[in-house]
Amino acid sequence: MASDNKTIAKNTMALYFRMGITMLVGLFTSRVILQVLGVTDMGINATVGGVVAFAGFLNAALSNGTSRFLTVALGKGDKEELKSTFSTCFWVHFGLALILVLLVETVGLWFLYNKLIIPADRMDAAVWVFHLSVISMVATMTQVPYGACLIAHERMDMYAYTSLIDVFLKLMIVYALTLFDVDKLKLYSTLFFCTSMGMLLFYRWFCATRFEECRVDFKFDKRVFKPILVFSGWQLFANISISLNSNGILMLLNMFFSPAVVAARAISLQVNSYATQFMTNFRTAANPQIIKKYAAGDYEGSKHLLLESTKYCYYMMLMLSLPIYLLSYQLLYLWLGQVPEYCDIFLKLVVIQSLFQIFDTGLYTAIYADGNIKWNALTSPTIGFIAFPVVYVLFKFGASPIALSWVFIVVFVILGCIQKPLILIKICGYTFRDFIPMYWSCLKVTIISTVIPVMYDCWIRIQTDNQYLIFFSVVVISVLSVCASSWCFGIDASMREKVIQFVKNKIQK
Numbered sequence: 001m002a003s004d005n006k007t008i009a010k011n012t013m014a015l016y017f018r019m020g021i022t023m024l025v026g027l028f029t030s031r032v033i034l035q036v037l038g039v040t041d042m043g044i045n046a047t048v049g050g051v052v053a054f055a056g057f058l059n060a061a062l063s064n065g066t067s068r069f070l071t072v073a074l075g076k077g078d079k080e081e082l083k084s085t086f087s088t089c090f091w092v093h094f095g096l097a098l099i100l101v102l103l104v105e106t107v108g109l110w111f112l113y114n115k116l117i118i119p120a121d122r123m124d125a126a127v128w129v130f131h132l133s134v135i136s137m138v139a140t141m142t143q144v145p146y147g148a149c150l151i152a153h154e155r156m157d158m159y160a161y162t163s164l165i166d167v168f169l170k171l172m173i174v175y176a177l178t179l180f181d182v183d184k185l186k187l188y189s190t191l192f193f194c195t196s197m198g199m200l201l202f203y204r205w206f207c208a209t210r211f212e213e214c215r216v217d218f219k220f221d222k223r224v225f226k227p228i229l230v231f232s233g234w235q236l237f238a239n240i241s242i243s244l245n246s247n248g249i250l251m252l253l254n255m256f257f258s259p260a261v262v263a264a265r266a267i268s269l270q271v272n273s274y275a276t277q278f279m280t281n282f283r284t285a286a287n288p289q290i291i292k293k294y295a296a297g298d299y300e301g302s303k304h305l306l307l308e309s310t311k312y313c314y315y316m317m318l319m320l321s322l323p324i325y326l327l328s329y330q331l332l333y334l335w336l337g338q339v340p341e342y343c344d345i346f347l348k349l350v351v352i353q354s355l356f357q358i359f360d361t362g363l364y365t366a367i368y369a370d371g372n373i374k375w376n377a378l379t380s381p382t383i384g385f386i387a388f389p390v391v392y393v394l395f396k397f398g399a400s401p402i403a404l405s406w407v408f409i410v411v412f413v414i415l416g417c418i419q420k421p422l423i424l425i426k427i428c429g430y431t432f433r434d435f436i437p438m439y440w441s442c443l444k445v446t447i448i449s450t451v452i453p454v455m456y457d458c459w460i461r462i463q464t465d466n467q468y469l470i471f472f473s474v475v476v477i478s479v480l481s482v483c484a485s486s487w488c489f490g491i492d493a494s495m496r497e498k499v500i501q502f503v504k505n506k507i508q509k
Helices: 002-054 057-076 079-114 120-152 157-179 184-210 222-256 259-295 299-326 328-336 343-370 374-396 403-427 432-463 467-490 493-508
Strands: none
Touching: 002 120, 002 157, 002 184, 002 222, 002 259, 002 328, 057 079, 057 120, 057 222, 057 259, 079 120, 079 222, 120 184, 157 184, 222 259, 222 374, 222 403, 259 299, 259 328, 259 343, 299 328, 299 343, 299 432, 299 467, 328 343, 328 467, 343 403, 374 403, 403 432, 432 467
16 A cells, blocks of 8 residues: 555656646746737637547547556556557557548538638638648547556656656747747647657657557457447447537537637636646546556455545645636736636636536546446436537527536536446445545535635735735635645544654654
């Protein structure tokens, strides 16, 4: 257990290092990109990329199966099964990529020309972005087995190291945008495509030279393919729903509103994604241990690690979400220099959504480890599917773009607090009592930690107009409030004692 915790901690720190660098550079480059491209071109880039990404729901379904079975094979220690699984997965992804190219370059291109609201003088640039996105989709799809191997081997430190290169390349893209007097959207999409391809090739080289199974041959094992296909078949329905409610929503927005509204939604999601990465990095580091414990038959250990890690993910997300919610407009203004219409309220609501999403994504790991995803694959997408037509009808009757945010908050409340616990009880041997401490701790911490920051935010805005003072003081008080509440009411006495002892040992050394 101590060794497992050390591995999780080490990988989490590596991922946080990577996230810190990419977040700082991402905030800087996004500001410059918005200023150079403008709101309209930024919206076009998000929408057109979404058209191609929408077709990737098939890839997403197979990706989950690939990652799951590679991790299980590694946990078993069966090298031959691991090699066979990798090669089979690679050729499946390659074949699927060819099929999707045909689909996207016909149906997707028709949708781009006939259904999206794009200014006529920007259609040529939109088509350019579209074709580059298609090529990128093919490369990304065949990259999935390599990424799955990195995570299965728990080599998250590689993401931290390569972030330095990625940061440098992104800064060069921003610099190039200010140098050349050409179509900025075409230039940006081309340079971004080239850097992405370079990073993918590097990861492939690293995996091929470090992991014996990552050497592609022409082996296609039907015995490996069949369980992956069954597992991914159940995932397919779920990933159609996910793709519909992410990339599909961006396209839906562009069918009823201008690209500027799409840009506002995309910007709000980008800010929230940086915050969500704090949770995702911890979850990514913990997931292999949860799966390996389950595969080894340590069901109680897997359950304990799942519930505890989900709870801590929530605390981390709350620590970031509270100041983001209170300071959303100031944050956007300091970051971008301009705040597109609807961006402020989009950000506030997506932050609320993300808190409930923690439970949905966190608890799914137990289903993923068990492999019996039938019930989740039937119920979760069905709930998600309802959201898209509801939003469409609301838009059709003249509702504000904000309506979609409220719909998705309701969806994730149902998924994270009702649907996932019921499935874990049904297939993984959990009980209602297992979940009560986790939800109760999260509720206590949320209520207690928000009182002082909310009251202080109202008071300081009356006392001064100094935006920098308001911003930094609210951030500090919000973070301290969540940390103190989590420490006092979110973790048990034994865990507090372990943390105190750990700190004392470090100080003594």
